[in-house]
Amino acid sequence: MTDVDTGGPGTLVIKERVISRVAVAAALTVPDVVRQVGGMSRLTGRDLPRADVSVGEHSASVNLYIAVQWPSRISDVAHAVHDEVARALDEIVGLPLHRLNVVVAGTSPRSDAQSPISENTHPVLRPRPPTASPAAHYAAVVLAVALLGVAFVAGREFLIVHGTIVGAPWIANTVEWIADLHWATWMIAGAAGLISVGSILVGMGLTPRSKTHTGVRSPSSPSPMVWLRPTDVARMCSDHAGNVPGSESVRTTVTKKKVTVEVRRVASGDDAILTESVRDAVAPVLAVLADTRKVRVRLLHPSGVGETRS
Incomplete structure (x- = not known):
């Protein structure tokens, strides 16, 4: 690199x-x-x-x-x-x-051997954007640990039955305990809890992955070639806005729909001029993004009083 x-x-x-x-x-x-x-x-x-x-x-x-x-x-x-x-x-x-x-x-x-040599016949594939881990990731880990526990119990029962080790059988005792159970009011709460957990797990399994990056466009390609994290976009905007005369420090926050540039100015002056200068500075960065975002510039005066320009 x-x-x-x-x-x-x-x-x-x-x-x-x-x-x-x-x-x-x-x-x-x-x-x-x-x-x-x-x-x-x-x-x-x-x-x-x-x-x-x-x-x-x-x-x-x-x-x-x-x-x-x-x-x-x-x-x-x-x-x-x-x-x-x-x-x-x-x-x-x-x-x-x-x-x-x-x-x-x-x-x-070629699909058609008679087509001209210079003709492009292959389909253009749009790349998939990077996404976060699935919502069911942690549930799958818990389920895997539970299955390993079941395998351990089954192996223990196998060794007890064949006399390899000595101990009380867990599975047999558990089945007998369940068989002796009678209806009780706590079972209603237990059933409701299991329904809630099952519904949550189904929802997690059906939840699509959220996008974590935004694409960068190029004049030579209709599809994004590079994907940037919101943090990367924020750093690039802060770097460009930090070169504007009159700005002391810059902090940028990027969301899916909005870019907020917070500028602490060196001294008092024309807020409108500084705001437009900051907008012009970050415009080239935002112009190449595949997703458009609204830009807000927030000016912080030396006294600490903030003023927002939409």
């Missing part, structure tokens, strides 16, 4: 797998480049296209393995892939491409 100096407080860390995913997504926008995940690739996880990335101080080198439709003019496809990957890395990551080696590692027959 590489650290890019943003000119403000802190650094922006770009991991190699981010560059790899950007290169793969850019390659798929080229006509005649197809995704290939069948056969041994599905078992080994080495699907096509895939990229091996080496990041230097000011540039990146990529070995890109692709699958192309057959027949196709491979030299033209390689040049188009080079241009798209270079453009995507420069526009999205901000890192120039030093060298790109294109390796044609697979082919896929």
Whole structure:
């Protein structure tokens, strides 16, 4: 990975797998480049296209393995892939491409052999956004521990029956205790509790995963190539707003529908000018996001009195 100096407080860390995913997504926008995940690739996880990335101080080198439709003019496809990957890395990551080696590692027959060579016939797949862990994750862990407990009890009973160990059988005693039970009022509360727990578990199992990232758009691709956490967006906004003259410190909060930029100014002045300057500073960051958000700028004067501008 590489650290890019943003000119403000802190650094922006770009991991190699981010560059790899950007290169793969850019390659798929080229006509005649197809995704290939069948056969041994599905078992080994080495699907096509895939990229091996080496990041230097000011540039990146990529070995890109692709699958192309057959027949196709491979030299033209390689040049188009080079241009798209270079453009995507420069526009999205901000890192120039030093060298790109294109390796044609697979082919896929066209659905219509009479179609022109330059026609793109493969469907464009929209990537799935990153999501949080399922709501039933913790319930599954509890259930797994309970099943391990049942297995332990069953193994103990097996050893007692065969005389390997000596002890009171838990299962037999439990069955006898249940058989001797008679109706009691506490059973109503127990049944209601079990119904509530069962309903909660069913709801957790049916709850869809929540999105944890927001996509970044690119002029060369209709689908997001990079996904950012709200914290990443907030840091980028704070870094840009912190360069505005008159701002002493900046704190940004990002939600699914709103971006709040809280600016503590150095001295009193024209609030309208500072507010618009902050809006203009964070506009380039928010313009590339796939999800639009409302921007609010809150100014904190040296005295500590806050004023909100919508």
